[in-house]
Amino acid sequence: MKKRADPSASIEKIEKAGFSSLLELAVHTPSSYLDTRLSGRLQIGEVHTLPIEVLRVDRPPKRLVATVRTPLTERPVEITIFHPKPYHGALFRVGMRHIVQGKIERFGPKLQMVNPKKLSKTGQIVPQYKCRLRQDLHRRIVESLVSVASLVGEGLDERRAALIVRAHRPDARWLGLYRRHGGLGPETLEALKFAEAFDYMRRMGKKRIDFPALATLNGPVEPLTERLPFRLTEGQRRALEEIRTDLAMPRAARRMVVGDVGSGKTVLMLASAMIAWPERSILMAPTSILARQLYEEAKRWLPERVETALVTQSREEGSVESAHLLIGTHALLYRKLPKAALVMVDEQHRFGTEQRKMLEKMVSRGNRRPHYLQFSATPIPRTQAMIDSALVDVTLVEGTPFEKNITTEVIGPGDFERLTSHIRRETEEGRQVLVVYPLVEESEHIGYRSIEESEAYWRERFDGVYVTHGRDKNKDGVLQAFAEEGKILLATTVIEVGISLPKLSTVVIVGAERMGLATLHQLRGRVSRTGLKGYCFLFTRDTKSERLRAFCETTNGFEIARLDLKFRKSGDLLDGKVQSGRAFRWLDMAEDEAIVKEAKEAAHADAPRKNQ
Secondary structure, eight states, X not given: OOOXXXXXXXXXXXXXXXXXXXXXXXXXXXXXXXXXXXXXXXXXXXXXXXXXXXXXXXXXXXXXXXXXXXTTEEEEEEEEEESOOHHHHHHSOTTOEEEEEEEEEEETTEEEEESOEEESOOSOEXXXXXXXXXXXXXXXXXXXXXXXXXXXXXXXXXHHXXXXXXXXXXXXXXXXXXXXXXXXXXXXXXXXXXXXHHHHHHHHHHHOOOOBBXXXXXXXXXXXXXXXXXXXXXXXXXXXXXXXXXXXXXXXXXXXXXXXXXXXXXXXXXXXXXXXXXXXXXXXXXXXXXXXXXXXXXXXXXXXXXXXXXXXXXXXXXXXXXXXXXXXXGGGGGSOOOOOSEEEEESGGGSXXXXXXXXXXXXXXXXXXXXXXXXXXXXXXXXXXXXXXXXXXXXXXXXXXXXXXXXXXXXXXXXHHHHHHHHHHHHHTTOEEEEEXXXXXXXXXXXXXXXXXXXXXXXXXXXXXXXXXTTOTTHHHHHHHHHHHOSEEEEOGGGSSOOOOTTEXXXXXXXXXXXXXXXXXXXXXXXXXXXXXXXXXXXXXXTTOHHHHHHHTOOOHHHHHHHHHHHHTOOSTTTSXXXXXXXXXXXXXXXXXXXXXXXXXXXXXXXXXXXO
């Protein structure tokens, strides 16, 4: 009877090779193949493996030249070794026979092979790996663990498993196709991408821990939605249904709600608080100005019976102890908080992981946790959302309550006069303009003027000019004053996520080629928030930039996130990196949405099977 493999021994081998799972080992396919089969015919310019007999040896300066004969041709072949070592002299002596491998070229009337390798074994196709162990040790581990049966046992279908195994154990026909394609064929590539995504999501899913909820929440949202001056978009309705289902569960929800710029995530936060009522909700925002905006929106739209309070570093409004919805900044973390069944974090990426965990922990009771919703207006690719869903449920909110009409244009220094005419026209008609600079102070390395260098120009030609940036301690006050009475705001990307500016019609982004597409999209999202005609000017010295041209063609944040990945070739999981910091080897987060979707469904279906 065949002895069954010891699972712990297999895990030890996988870890010794530097991998976390059998599938991760399997998708680490050879980087090349050493073909030691004897060549059947002579092809100039190709690598040959052939038996030779040394007929003559010459020793010109810094070379060893051996004239040999081989069954492949009646003509002698000249083997040249540059900078020979002593052992070369021992190998190439008249009458000695060897098997060598190298490329045969014409050198004048002669056939020549330069610096060939001597082989001790022939007749095999030997995979070559980029690995931490010695080649032979790594190959031995792969040969003992990677098989169709073992990969099927890990959850792969038999077709994909066979394709991956064949890449590790090629035959002559497969190797011929590999060389003809210049690499792996499309079916093998698809199998590797699927296995990589499937393995990652399955492993991340095992790390997810569910806790019992402090309370099941199922309050009605109609008292809020009936007061709104607009109908919820299809994206908002779908997101609200997912949130409602989550909050009614006995396990604590963990959901990330990702909306496009202007998609109306504030309404979803308020609706979540309605579902929680009469239980308490806490909502944390990254800045005082955002917290105040959320507080004012809550006071405006929530029914009177939903009591609201505000906590920032500088002030408190309402009763913290009795409020049903407590809104605040990180100042919430430094005071005693009342029990809350729902915790929400706005612009979650602006807080550190420890800050988010601290808020959740402060209102937990033993093993029971609050429902936890994270909100972000930084769209991520759909592939990323599916990958992330292994650890946290993800909702993408597409569409906006108001149709955005924004014209985006790439402009250069030659267009500046036309730009200033546009700005004068917009400000004279009561609309506002934002000019975003890459720097506060002068720098010889950037090639663009800074805020400090440009401020005088704008103040001489326009009134109502305001200035702020990241180092400005009074930036919230400046933004508030500009919103009420300003015409032109000069700023850095501090404005990327911030105050609502309903009269803002135009944004000018200086040095646009220096910024990621996601940042450009956030900045463009500041305009046309209420259906106003909007303009976005990308001021650059690289007016032919393919990346900026592509940005001009769409206003869909999720498509822009995909383009950002495409042009950056992936970069954090928001940039296509797995949690260990290593980029996916095969999976293209910008292009492989269908594969990731299928892998997600397979990983979800596999989870119950593994838990049986």
